[in-house]
Amino acid sequence: MRPPAGVEVRRVAISALVRISADGAYANLALPPILARSGLDGRDRALVTDLVYGTLRMQRACDHLVDRFVVRDVDPDVRAALRLGAYQLTFSEVPAHAAVSTTVGAVGGRARGFVNAILRRVAAAPVEYPDEATRLSYPDWVVERLTADLGHDTAVEALETMNRRPEVSTRSDGYIQDRASQWVADLVDADAGDRIADLCSAPGGKATALAHTGARVVAADLRPARVGLVRDNAERTEVDLDILVTDATRPGLRPAAFDRVLVDAPCSGLGVLRRRPDARWRLDAAAVERLAELQRRIVDAAAELVRPGGLLVYSVCTLTGPETLGVDDHLATHHPEFEPLDPPDAPWIPHGRGGLLLPQAADTDGMMVLRLRRR
Numbered sequence: 001m002r003p004p005a006g007v008e009v010r011r012v013a014i015s016a017l018v019r020i021s022a023d024g025a026y027a028n029l030a031l032p033p034i035l036a037r038s039g040l041d042g043r044d045r046a047l048v049t050d051l052v053y054g055t056l057r058m059q060r061a062c063d064h065l066v067d068r069f070v071v072r073d074v075d076p077d078v079r080a081a082l083r084l085g086a087y088q089l090t091f092s093e094v095p096a097h098a099a100v101s102t103t104v105g106a107v108g109g110r111a112r113g114f115v116n117a118i119l120r121r122v123a124a125a126p127v128e129y130p131d132e133a134t135r136l137s138y139p140d141w142v143v144e145r146l147t148a149d150l151g152h153d154t155a156v157e158a159l160e161t162m163n164r165r166p167e168v169s170t171r172s173d174g175y176i177q178d179r180a181s182q183w184v185a186d187l188v189d190a191d192a193g194d195r196i197a198d199l200c201s202a203p204g205g206k207a208t209a210l211a212h213t214g215a216r217v218v219a220a221d222l223r224p225a226r227v228g229l230v231r232d233n234a235e236r237t238e239v240d241l242d243i244l245v246t247d248a249t250r251p252g253l254r255p256a257a258f259d260r261v262l263v264d265a266p267c268s269g270l271g272v273l274r275r276r277p278d279a280r281w282r283l284d285a286a287a288v289e290r291l292a293e294l295q296r297r298i299v300d301a302a303a304e305l306v307r308p309g310g311l312l313v314y315s316v317c318t319l320t321g322p323e324t325l326g327v328d329d330h331l332a333t334h335h336p337e338f339e340p341l342d343p344p345d346a347p348w349i350p351h352g353r354g355g356l357l358l359p360q361a362a363d364t365d366g367m368m369v370l371r372l373r374r375r
């Protein structure tokens with residue numbers, strides 16, 4: 001006999017959490033095939049996705065709540081079940097008795113009694129945290145970094161916003177893209193006939209949007225596999241792009257040949273953590289400086305490609321100082337041939353010579369954009 005759907009949902013969620021947390025799989029890649037094999041209907045699949053993504057976001061907080069009562073090492077599947085149980089008890093609308101019974105029902109063998117005992121204690125105990133990073137469920141360095149760069153209250157609000165499920169927004173051509181990214185594409189201010197270079201274009205979200213204006217877009221990216229995604233997305237959205245694999249630090253394109261050059265740079269992604277719930281546990285603090293170095297090299301090369309009177313647009317989906325203000329400072333110092341355009345209007349806020357979109361401002365991804373005109 002098949003177990004009730006609620007139990008099956010938890011069983012599928014636990015196997016996904018083990019794949020992601022213990023085996024290191026990426027949530028957005030690991031989950032779809034697991035769901036496809038599950039035999040669950042659409043509603044239950046959506047519930048699995050919510051539970052898995054929510055548990056991954058709140059993993060540190062859940063571990064704390066559970067580990068008050070766990071004194072020995074536990075197997076990955078038991079750890080996943082405990083996290084999932086604590087997530088539902090603390091952060092979801094699932095009633096406590098259903099959270100415990102379905103999760104315990106999804107655990108096989110001898111661990112079942114143990115998981116039951118722990119989750120009952122979690123359900124009965126007050127929710128308390130030793131510090132803010134545990135409560136917010138981010139690595140210490142992420143909280144410290146954004147607090148230092150944005151101020152305490154703004155950072156905490158951004159981090160809380162990124163613990164919530166993102167809305168899905170779909171463009172008129174069917175491409176799913178957060179509104180923040182759509183706004184960045186608009187800010188490139190492309191026109192029919194413009195020559196545009198999008199140097200870090202994969203998977204092609206902004207490049208396809210730019211091509212819809214009738215501009216001629218060169219869509220480049222370093223990684224051949226990701227360039228394949230640009231090709232697929234151009235086909236699906238029915239636009240023509242000149243697609244190429246190249247390193248944006250030495251793109252090999254003709255100097256001063258473009259009306260618009262977009263650098264949507266590789267970054268730490270600290271503005272899109274709600275969309276990538278497992279990313280916060282993979283990143284390391286040193287990545288920020290390493291990426292800022294790469295960003296500076298890319299904008300140096302990109303600046304060469306802009307014709308006099310043309311625009312250089314730099315954007316990142318992160319909120320850290322070195323990747324936003326740091327790159328702006330670098331451009332101000334090393335490229336006096338560029339002058340800034342006015343920062344975009346609200347919900348963007350002025351940030352250096354550019355604009356910052358906080359995730360809490362309009363419930364979007366967090367982004368920074370800087371637009372410079374070559375004199």
Ligand SMILES: C[S@@+](CC[C@H](N)C(=O)[O-])C[C@H]1O[C@@H](n2cnc3c(N)ncnc32)[C@H](O)[C@@H]1O
Pocket residue numbers: 181199200201202203204205206207220221222223226246247248249264265266267
């Ligand atoms: C933020 S993503 C771009 C998103 C894309 N603009 C969109 O809207 O769909 C950054 C991209 O930069 C690429 N990248 C990383 N290093 C690069 C380099 N040295 N040259 C060119 N592209 C690079 C990555 O492969 C990744 O696809």
